[in-house]
Every structure is written in C-alpha cells, then in structure tokens.
Amino acid sequence: MARHHHARSGLPVQGHFVRGLVASACLSAIQDVRTPASPENLKRVLRHALQGGTALAAGAGTAAALERRDYTGALIATAAGVAGVLVIERLLREPARHQQENEDGQEA
Numbered sequence: 001m002a003r004h005h006h007a008r009s010g011l012p013v014q015g016h017f018v019r020g021l022v023a024s025a026c027l028s029a030i031q032d033v034r035t036p037a038s039p040e041n042l043k044r045v046l047r048h049a050l051q052g053g054t055a056l057a058a059g060a061g062t063a064a065a066l067e068r069r070d071y072t073g074a075l076i077a078t079a080a081g082v083a084g085v086l087v088i089e090r091l092l093r094e095p096a097r098h099q100q101e102n103e104d105g106q107e108a
Contacts, residue, residue, distance in 0.1 A: 016060035017053040024052020047092040054084040 028048035033041060058081020065073035 014057070017057035019053075020056025021049045021053030023056075025049035027052075043092060047088060050088045050092070051085045054088065055081055057081070058084065 025045055025048065028045045058077050061077035062074045065077055
C-alpha cells in the first residue's frame, strides 16, 4: 500500500489522521461531560475523534496537493474529508438522536 506523505513534514497522511483522532478525543472527552464513562459519552468521544482524524488527514492531503499544484487532488482530498465526516456523523449520531427522543417521550 502506497503511503502519501505531506510535502513539508514528511509525515504520512495516516499519521495526520492519528494526530487528529487523539487531539479530538482529548478535547471531546472533557467538554460538556455529565457522566464521563456513559456509553453515550464514549460514543460522542469516538465520533468526534474519528471526525477530527478524518478532517486533519483531509486537510493535510489538501495542503500537500496544493503544494504540488495538483488542484484536482486538492479538491478530491477536501471532498473525501467532507464525505468522511458526514458518514461518521450519520453512522454514530443517528442512534443517539433516536435514543434521546425516546428518553424525552417522543416517538423515534
């Protein structure tokens, strides 16, 4: 499997994903926390971590493509990042919304 490197740092795009994942998880874990170990909170932290990693990797890929003057590649990296964040939101947010509606006495 080919590794895509960011032109300046030499860090593989996967490395940017891990950095974004950890940074986002750290931020999410301490923000608006009522019950830190609850399944809902852990799922929220996971969602934010995956989205942060995806966004940072997309940003790094876009920046690297722009440095190479590869505008098509930059557009593709950006679109892939947006799509990835949206998919993660849909997969990990919907069940939480339905559960919250049920807890509020509304129909799902």
